[in-house]
Amino acid sequence: MKSTIRIVYIVLISLAAAVVAMAIAAIVLGILGASVTQTFKIILTEPLKDIVGITEILVRAIPLTLVSLGIAISFRSGILNIGAEGQIQMGVIAGAAVAIALPNMPKFLLVPLALLAGTIGGALWSFVPGYLRAVLGVNEILSTVMMNYIAVQFYGFLLRGPMIDPAELQVGSGTPQSVRLPRSAWIDRIIPGTRLHWGIAIALVLALVVYILLWRTTWGFRMRAAGASPKSARYAGINVERCLLMAMVLAGAFAGLAGAVEVTGVHRRAIEGISSNYGFSGVVVALFGGLHPAGIIPSAVFFGLLLVGADMTQRMISIPANMVLVLQGAVILSIISAKMLINDPYLYDRFARRFTSGFFGSRRPKKPKEGRA
8 A cells, every 4th residue: 555655646746747847848938929739749749750750869869868878877876977968079089080090990890999989988088077076075066067168178179170171171161070980980870761870779788788787786786875875885885986986987988989879870970069968968868767777768769859849840930949958957847846755755644644544535424413312
């Protein structure tokens, strides 16, 4: 009975949070003078009407899944990685640099090597804030955000300088992009005429790996214990600082891999804005998915739908695609509020007592008073 009450309580709070998020988005749309029903209809249905739209949803879901898996590892371990945006860009730079430097290498070697380079690039970039937090106690939110700014400037410098396509200099356009990657570095497309590539298989396999790592290994248990209660973990002999550092490095590795997959599978050259805010959106996807791989995958697909649908609303009814950012912010606020309510013992106790006393059913009829003789 207690488990049933708990499930009902969580479901009701979650539904209320979803309604609040949609209401906030509806208010913003009303302020913009847009039709709320038409906008939501386009966002939620238009991308599903043809194979191109469906595959574009999956293309967006691939980097979101990879980034979110890394964020789930770090958040579960008690360290907040807000620097995935910069780590993605470092993965793009490292993966593209290796692919451009080794154009004659066979495909079966170059693709894994480029992906590995991107993974290492993201891991190294996240090592700095991870070390600062684990060893020196520096707040990781501040350090990861600052690393994002450094990564953005460094990425822009490379695309306008050492890595710029020589053809752009010849024509005088100066578009900040690298030379096109050699074909031997491209991840193959699954369906001809679409951008869906085999990176989706990488994301799904790694989701299973993360589940096994966190919930089926001793090391994963230690990381989750360090995140749940650092003091108790220390008493149990767990090296909390090592767990924090490894969690941040793994989170950066996943973000760097997402960048490498994006540059080799979708754009096939390093371009400005390649990260498409996947680093920040990944935080929302991870929270929305409950920091669990089984929830992250459908959450990434759903947010991929929102991103593709938002682009369509901009083309069809001139609603800014950045509306999705408003919805993401509303989702974050709703999730945080919902978790606070779910974890509130006083509120849950009141709900349980009302539930068991007939809150959802008929109350016991009062016993009629006996009349005087």
